[in-house]
Amino acid sequence: MSFFRRLAPALLAATILTGSFSTARADEQFFPLQSYRVGPYAAGGTGFFGGFIDYLTLINDRDGGVNGVKLTWAEGETEYEVEKGVEVYQRLKSTPGIAAWNPLSVGIAYAMIDGVTEDRVPLLTVNHGRTDTTDGRVFPYVFPLLLNPYSESSGIVNYIASKEGGAEGLKGKKIVVLYHGSPYGKETIPIYELLAEKFGFELVQIEVPHPGSEQQAQWLQIRRERPDYVVLRGWGVMNPVALTTAQRNGFPVDRIIGNVWSNSEEDALPAGDAAIGYTAITTQASGQEYPVLKEIISGVYDQGKGNLADKNRIGSVYHNLGIVNGILNVEAIRIAQAKFGNRTLTGDEVRWGFEHLQLSPERVKELGAEGLFHSINVTWDNHEGEGYVTFQQWDGKKWNVVSDWIAPDWALLRPIIEASSEAYAREKGIAIRTAADVDTVIGPN
Amino acid sequence: MDWFEFLFAVEVAVGGLLSGVMYALVAIGFVLIYKTSGVLNFAQGAMVLFAALTFVSLVEREVPFALALVVTLVIMGLLGLAIERTVLRPLANRSPMTLFMATLGLAWVIEGGAQLIWGTQVHALDLGISNAPFEIGGIYISNFDLVAAAIALALVIVLTSFFRFTRTGLSFRAVADDTFAAIAIGLRLNRIQAAVWTAAGVVALVAGLLWGARLGVQFSLSLVVLKALPVLVLGGFDSIAGAIVAGLLIGASEKLAEVYIGPFVGGGIEGWFAYVVALAVLLIRPQGLFGHKITERF
Numbered sequence: 001m002s003f004f005r006r007l008a009p010a011l012l013a014a015t016i017l018t019g020s021f022s023t024a025r026a027d028e029q030f031f032p033l034q035s036y037r038v039g040p041y042a043a044g045g046t047g048f049f050g051g052f053i054d055y056l057t058l059i060n061d062r063d064g065g066v067n068g069v070k071l072t073w074a075e076g077e078t079e080y081e082v083e084k085g086v087e088v089y090q091r092l093k094s095t096p097g098i099a100a101w102n103p104l105s106v107g108i109a110y111a112m113i114d115g116v117t118e119d120r121v122p123l124l125t126v127n128h129g130r131t132d133t134t135d136g137r138v139f140p141y142v143f144p145l146l147l148n149p150y151s152e153s154s155g156i157v158n159y160i161a162s163k164e165g166g167a168e169g170l171k172g173k174k175i176v177v178l179y180h181g182s183p184y185g186k187e188t189i190p191i192y193e194l195l196a197e198k199f200g201f202e203l204v205q206i207e208v209p210h211p212g213s214e215q216q217a218q219w220l221q222i223r224r225e226r227p228d229y230v231v232l233r234g235w236g237v238m239n240p241v242a243l244t245t246a247q248r249n250g251f252p253v254d255r256i257i258g259n260v261w262s263n264s265e266e267d268a269l270p271a272g273d274a275a276i277g278y279t280a281i282t283t284q285a286s287g288q289e290y291p292v293l294k295e296i297i298s299g300v301y302d303q304g305k306g307n308l309a310d311k312n313r314i315g316s317v318y319h320n321l322g323i324v325n326g327i328l329n330v331e332a333i334r335i336a337q338a339k340f341g342n343r344t345l346t347g348d349e350v351r352w353g354f355e356h357l358q359l360s361p362e363r364v365k366e367l368g369a370e371g372l373f374h375s376i377n378v379t380w381d382n383h384e385g386e387g388y389v390t391f392q393q394w395d396g397k398k399w400n401v402v403s404d405w406i407a408p409d410w411a412l413l414r415p416i417i418e419a420s421s422e423a424y425a426r427e428k429g430i431a432i433r434t435a436a437d438v439d440t441v442i443g444p445n
Numbered sequence: 446m447d448w449f450e451f452l453f454a455v456e457v458a459v460g461g462l463l464s465g466v467m468y469a470l471v472a473i474g475f476v477l478i479y480k481t482s483g484v485l486n487f488a489q490g491a492m493v494l495f496a497a498l499t500f501v502s503l504v505e506r507e508v509p510f511a512l513a514l515v516v517t518l519v520i521m522g523l524l525g526l527a528i529e530r531t532v533l534r535p536l537a538n539r540s541p542m543t544l545f546m547a548t549l550g551l552a553w554v555i556e557g558g559a560q561l562i563w564g565t566q567v568h569a570l571d572l573g574i575s576n577a578p579f580e581i582g583g584i585y586i587s588n589f590d591l592v593a594a595a596i597a598l599a600l601v602i603v604l605t606s607f608f609r610f611t612r613t614g615l616s617f618r619a620v621a622d623d624t625f626a627a628i629a630i631g632l633r634l635n636r637i638q639a640a641v642w643t644a645a646g647v648v649a650l651v652a653g654l655l656w657g658a659r660l661g662v663q664f665s666l667s668l669v670v671l672k673a674l675p676v677l678v679l680g681g682f683d684s685i686a687g688a689i690v691a692g693l694l695i696g697a698s699e700k701l702a703e704v705y706i707g708p709f710v711g712g713g714i715e716g717w718f719a720y721v722v723a724l725a726v727l728l729i730r731p732q733g734l735f736g737h738k739i740t741e742r743f
Contacts, residue, residue, distance in 0.1 A: 038557065040664040042565030181713040207713030211665055214672065216460040217703035217715055223585075224453055237665035244659060247576050248587040266567040270661020274576060310566065 029066065029333060029344055031056065031073040032092035034103040039079035040211075041236060043266040044318050048104050049075070050307040051322020052329075054296050057305055059330055062295065066333050067342035072097075082107040093119060097344045100124050100329055100354075106184045109142075116141045120442055121347030122332075122354050126325045127152075127260050127283055131187060134384040135421035136355065137433045141347075143354050145328055146283045146376060146387030147408075149184075150191045150417065152260050153231075154408035155389040156281055157195045160229055160257065162403070171200040176222050178242060179233040181209045184261075188233060191416070198412065212238025219249040232258045232280075239267035240275070247274035254279065257391075264317040268394040276396045283387050284324045284373045286399045288315035291368030292323065317399065324373050331367070332357045340443065348442040355380045355438060374405045380438040386410060456584045457704050458697050463590035465696020466597045470655060471673035472680065472688040473600060474648040480608075480683040481617045481641040482533070484544040490670030491555035492646060494662075496521050497653030498559050501568045501662045521646030524555075529639040537634075556667055568662040572654060593655050600651060601689050604644075608685070617641060621683070671716075675723035681736020691734060695719045 033052070036045035056071045065071055074095075076088030085108030089101070093115070100122040103109050109125045113133070116123040117140070125133070126145045133142035147155075160175070161167045177192050179185035189205055196203035204225050206218050212234060219242075222230060230251065232242050239262045246256060258267065258280030265286075268275040288297065293315055300306050301314065313319055336345050336353025345353070357378040359367070364375055378385035389406050392399035425432055471493060478486040499520055503513035532547050574592050578585040608614040620627040620637050628634055653662075656669055680691030699722075703715040732738045 038560050038565060040668070042560065042664065043567045046565060181716075207711070209713045209716030211668055213660055213665060213669065214464055214715070216464050217457060217700040217707075220453070220457055220460060220700075221704060237660050237663060237668075240661045241659065244576055248578050248585070248589070250578055250585055266661075266663075270567050270569045270663065272569050272571055272576075309564065313566075 027065075027068060027344060028070045028072050028097055029099045029350075030095050030097040031071065031099055031329070032088070032095060032101060033073050033075045034078045034085045034088045034101070034105070034108055035075045036078050036080040036105075037075075038077065039081075041080040044264065045080065045104070046308065047264070047266075047313060047316055047318025048322040048325070050313070051319040051324075052102065052326045053307040053322075054300050054319075055292075055323045055326025055330070057300050057307070058292075058296050059326075061303070061305070062299055066330055067337050069333070069337070069342060069344060071099075071330070078103070078105070078108065080105055080107075082111050086111050089115060093121075098347055099333060099345070099350050100347070102126070102325060102329070104128075106130070113139070113142055116347075119347060120351065122351045124325070124329070124354075126328065127321065128184075132417050132420035132424060134382060134417050136379070136381045136383045137418075138421040138425045138430055139383065140433060140437075141351055143378065143383045143385075145354075145357075145378070145383070145385055146324075146373070147260060147389065148384050148417075149187045150413045151384060151387070151408035151410065152281060152389070153188045153191045153195060154410075154413060155406055156231055156257055156259065157192075157199065158406050158408065159281070159389075159391050159403060161199065162406070167199055172202070173229070174202040174204070174225065174227040175229045175231060176225055176227040177203070177205045177231045177233060178215075178218060178222070179205060179207055180212060180235045180238055181207045182235070184235065185233055191413070192231075194412075194416065208234070208238055208242075210238075211236060213241055215241055215245045216248075219245045219251065222246075222251060223249050228255065230256045232256055232262045234258070234262040234267070238262075240270035243268070243271035243278060244274045247271075253277045254393075257281070263392065263399075265313075265399070266318075268399075273396065275394050278394045279391050279402065280394075280399075281389050282317065282392055282399075283389055284317075284320045285371060285390065285401055286315055286317045286320055286392065290370070290372040292327070292372065293320070295368060296323065320372060324369070327367055327369060327373075328357065328359075328376065331359060340441075344444075346442055346444055352438070352441050354378060354383075357385065380433070380435060452583045454701075454705075457700050459584060459586065461697035461700030462693050463587070463594055463696070464700065465676075465692040465694065466590075466594045466689070467656065467659070467692075468669075468672045468676045468696060469689045469692025470593070470597050470600070470648075470652040471669050472676040472692060473597075473604065473685055474645050474652060475670075475673060475677055476680075476683060476685050476688050477604070477641060477645045477648060480685075481621045482544075482638060483541055483621065484533075484548060485541075485682065486645065487545065487548045487670070488528075488551040488555055489645065489649060489673070490667040491552040491559070492521070492524070492649035493653040493656065493669060494664065494667040495524065495555050495559040495653075496646065496650040497570065497657035497662045497666055498563045498568070500650065500654065501570050501657065502563045504570075505568065517650055518647060521650050522643040525642035525644075525646040526639050529635070529642045533638055533642075534635060552667070556664070560664070565664070568657075570654065570657040570662050572658045574658065589658070596651065596655065597689065600648065601685055604685050613637075613640065672719070675719040677733070678723035679726050679733055681733030683737055684733070684735035687733060687735025695722060698722050 035049040078085040102124045123142045127147045129144040131148045131150045133139040254277040263280035263282050332353035336349045340349045359376050361375045374388035376385040391403040393402045474489040500517040574589050576589045578587050676691045680687030699715040699719045702718040707714045
């Protein structure tokens with residue numbers, strides 16, 4: 001059974017290739033999924049897209065869709081490779097009724113920005129993506145929901161400050177940022193410099209060449225620096241190797257704080273006992289105790305419709321991120337329907353929905369996600385939506401939340417984001433939007 | 446340089462040497478195949494992944510450690526035989542480039558097959574060897590690294606002895622030196638090829654277990670070949686001893702470069718610095734430090 005469940009994505013991909021997948025028709029809203037279920041990052045891909053599909057399935061089966069509009073989707077395998085992601089985009093972009101793109105890949109998202117802007121369809125990069133796309137004045141169709149890399153950095157520093165008795169406690173401390181040798185890893189270099197200047201801590205930033213399977217030199221440098229904390233800004237195999245190499249060099253694991261792409265079970269588990277006590281930032285808690293998770297288990301998995309091959313992964317970090325991503329997509333559609341009608345929406349109408357995606361903690365509770373994530377407050381010019389973060393610690397088998405919800409320092413970050421987005425606008429000749437442009441929406445023909 | 450800095454430099458070098466042993470473990474698998482068939486087996490990394498994934502999947506299904514090891518050994522042996530029978534035998538006497546491309550395709554097939562059979566999840570692999578460091582004169586050394594070095598050394602001794610002192614080993618060398626002459630004197634080429642691919646599978650298992658315990662058993666294991674390639678260029682494609690010496694040189698030089706040159710150029714240089722060393726050697730001594738120089742007359 002398990003073998004055939006694993007075969008299913010391949011068969012699905014083959015179905016897509018032959019062009020015989022079902023597309024959105026009247027009263028259907030379509031999600032093209034650039035998933036990755038094989039290749040080096042398959043563990044993250046299967047978890048995230050599994051959670052996303054599980055939530056869409058729940059909405060269809062429990063509610064009959066969003067106000068009667070069924071949710072449909074088709075997957076195209078990317079193996080996390082940019083060219084394959086773009087190929088899937090080209091193949092599926094003409095499908096009617098596309099709600100939004102959710103590639104979960106910085107590289108693929110970068111490659112699609114111009115295309116989705118021309119198509120007028122939202123591109124979501126939950127917890128990642130290009131930081132300056134937070135500025136909706138310049139990037140109307142891109143949404144780095146919940147957390148962009150700058151907010152993540154600020155959240156981590158605020159957490160360290162809370163451990164040191166407040167911002168004053170950071171003065172004179174030394175923090176090393178160990179980052180992945182890629183555009184993703186390097187994106188936060190200037191923001192950590194800014195934060196070091198603001199809070200008065202000493203900063204050392206060290207690069208680990210991709211893929212990060214060997215880090216002895218870097219951890220020896222860290223040992224020589226004698227930092228108070230190490231921020232791990234890793235990806236994939238770099239994360240467990242960082243933890244085992246830290247142990248090999250006698251660096252205490254409870255002084256290592258992982259970023260949002262170093263916070264999954266797949267990052268900690270392979271490191272064995274070297275990961276016990278490791279702490280990482282997250283926007284969504286892991287676990288199955290939330291009402292929405294219980295509904296997914298009873299309404300989807302118990303009916304044999306669950307997307308994860310391994311039920312033990314229900315409630316894992318990536319699975320829950322996929323579920324939260326599903327909630328954000330569905331609620332944006334619901335908000336847009338309230339304005340434009342309960343029908344298949346155009347991409348631009350869904351964009352309007354995302355630009356009004358405001359879910360208070362009370363609304364999050366109504367959705368069965370209290371404690372799973374805090375809230376979101378997207379506006380036409382703030383496409384991140386002021387997501388709160390929390391911190392979780394690995395106990396050898398699972399993550400446990402060890403902090404309250406923490407707010408990054410958005411006011412500090414906004415001017416830098418605007419400077420970057422405005423430079424992009426100048427370079428590309430883009431006219432900066434105003435509030436008056438928000439309600440100019442392309443509806444159905 | 447003060448005493449602390451000197452100790453630090455020694456520690457960087459020692460750490461590099463121990464890392465280099467791990468690179469050599471993968472490189473030895475390449476050497477085995479190349480030495481006997483002249484094929485650069487690009488599928489060696491995929492074999493490392495397949496071996497480790499098979500072993501850890503069996504252990505997770507409650508198969509006892511020792512039995513899982515034996516079963517994986519048998520599976521790797523069968524895989525080697527299957528490769529020889531279905532890929533290499535039909536391509537016998539083809540050009541080295543054809544054979545190389547065949548192994549490239551083989552790598553994709555094995556990687557895809559491994560994930561299809563065992564899934565894409567990341568696994569922890571605990572071999573029961575502590576990773577905790579101990580201190581000698583101010584230098585931290587990991588138990589795990591020492592055990593890995595001992596295993597690599599044992600592997601080199603066993604394989605070198607095998608090629609030097611056993612009848613089968615000498616047959617391997619005869620085939621490598623002159624295939625047609627070897628066939629002419631009655632050596633069974635197919636059987637020898639099958640045996641060497643089986644041996645490469647066993648080496649892949651050893652490398653897979655040690656690298657898997659360090660990285661976790663996941664797809665990235667197949668990428669460890671990137672660490673082995675400069676070792677092969679430096680040591681020579683057909684020298685087992687060369688692989689270990691080159692592994693040590695590459696390991697130490699890339700770590701020292703990362704620490705002492707890296708900061709002047711933005712860091713993150715060790716990945717490509719190993720290739721700089723290999724390229725320099727290639728220009729001066731194309732057959733590598735220990736490889737055989739081949740003279741062809743037309």
